[in-house]
Amino acid sequence: MKPSCTRFERLSALRAQELSDRETAFLEAHRLACETCRKREFGTRAALNFLQDAGLDHEGDDAFDRRLATLWSVEKRARRETPVWAPAIASAVMAALAVLAVLQVITHREELEPIDVRGHEARLASPDRPEFPLAR
Amino acid sequence: MPDVNSLALRATPEQIAEELRCLDRCRRGDTQATHALIARHRRRLVRVATNVLRDPCEAEDVAQEAFLKAFRELHKLRDDRAFAGFLYRICVRLCLDRLRGRRAEPAEFDRAQPSGGPQIETRVLVENLLGELPAELRMTLVLRELEQFSYEEIAQFMHVPVGTVRSRLHTAREKFRKAYEEALAGA
Numbered sequence: 001m002k003p004s005c006t007r008f009e010r011l012s013a014l015r016a017q018e019l020s021d022r023e024t025a026f027l028e029a030h031r032l033a034c035e036t037c038r039k040r041e042f043g044t045r046a047a048l049n050f051l052q053d054a055g056l057d058h059e060g061d062d063a064f065d066r067r068l069a070t071l072w073s074v075e076k077r078a079r080r081e082t083p084v085w086a087p088a089i090a091s092a093v094m095a096a097l098a099v100l101a102v103l104q105v106i107t108h109r110e111e112l113e114p115i116d117v118r119g120h121e122a123r124l125a126s127p128d129r130p131e132f133p134l135a136r
Numbered sequence: 137m138p139d140v141n142s143l144a145l146r147a148t149p150e151q152i153a154e155e156l157r158c159l160d161r162c163r164r165g166d167t168q169a170t171h172a173l174i175a176r177h178r179r180r181l182v183r184v185a186t187n188v189l190r191d192p193c194e195a196e197d198v199a200q201e202a203f204l205k206a207f208r209e210l211h212k213l214r215d216d217r218a219f220a221g222f223l224y225r226i227c228v229r230l231c232l233d234r235l236r237g238r239r240a241e242p243a244e245f246d247r248a249q250p251s252g253g254p255q256i257e258t259r260v261l262v263e264n265l266l267g268e269l270p271a272e273l274r275m276t277l278v279l280r281e282l283e284q285f286s287y288e289e290i291a292q293f294m295h296v297p298v299g300t301v302r303s304r305l306h307t308a309r310e311k312f313r314k315a316y317e318e319a320l321a322g323a
Contacts (some may be wrong), residue, residue, distance in 0.1 A: 013305060018286075028313065044309055047316035048281050054262040055282045058192040065174045068200050072170060074209055079214035 008037050014045075070084055151176075152217060159216045162207070177220065179316040180229055180283075187282045188231045190263045198234060202227035218246055218289060224280050228275060235271035265315045273308035280305055 008030045011023050019027070031038050147155070155176065161169035181202065185195035206223045213222055266274050275294065279285045279303075287305075291298045 009306065010302070012310065013302075035265040040313075043317060044313045048309070050316060051262060051265075051277075051281055051312065054258045055188065056183070056186045056259075058182060058186040058195065059179040060196055064182070064196060064200070065171065065178060068174055068178075068203055069167065069171050071200070072204060073167060075204065075208075076165065084143070113173065 004036075005034060005037050008034070009040075012037075012041050137285070146221060155219060156216050157211075157242060159219055160275075163210060170207070173219075176221055178202075181223065184279070184283050185227055185231055188228075188278050190259070190266065190305070194234065198227060198230045203232055214278040221289070222291045224289075224297065228279075232271050232275060234275065261319060265319065265321070267310060268315050269308055269311055273304055273311065276301060277308040 008027060011019065011027055014023075016024070033039070140234045155173070158169040158172045158176075162173060178199065182192075182199045185202075186192050188200065189195050198209075202223060203228050209226075211291055214221060240270075266278070269277065272294070276290060279290045279293065285293070287298050287301045290301045294301065296304075
């Protein structure tokens, strides 16, 4: 692509009010001289006109405003009633409970009945049982 | 990055002054001021979200979420003149999240809204053509071609340099044109 075509493409994306007189003159001259750019610009314009014609004008209504204002006032009230440090207190209590539970397990470990796994080991090692029962 | 303070979405000095007063009162918990801010920005914000998402109900959800998030994070706003840009940036980010979360499937007739605006076939075709674009390209194209925002405003909303907006817009236009021409040839 020629540098002038690249420039044309860049400038043709701008609106008339965003262009200087010199740039407008360049666009007009290049449009006359370059058929490829002219055709591409025509195709782009047709596609964008189609897009603009299909623009949706939905803007919400007063009910939206009222709903939103209510939501915000409810949220604000809830925030005022819940102190900012409440989540920190809740987290601290949960952490303390977890630490206590761990300490309980550590200090009473010897009192806990050991789990006898010998039977399981014996069954797995037994010669009259296949090593992989599912493979049978 | 463009200067966010220079972007007040084409508001007059009186409107900007009124908005600054509203924001100040809103921070102090004034419900009327909150109402005024919503009323001032709702139309455009909902329309932008509708044209990006092509679904009015989803657009209202997003606009509502954007307002709530903006009010919650009002303390983060260093310059109140940038409120409009701040609000649109949140909305654009939420729309992009929704677009990325969508499954790629062609639009159907029952998803289009029944009344007002363009013909249903046109809407479905536009939705399918836009659906072929990645979320960022689709957003850039809609903000520029349907909502008529400047490159600087789009750069601010999408938190990217102006050069990125320019190149994304170029790619989006090309892809949209090709998809449109293919659709015409196939019809």
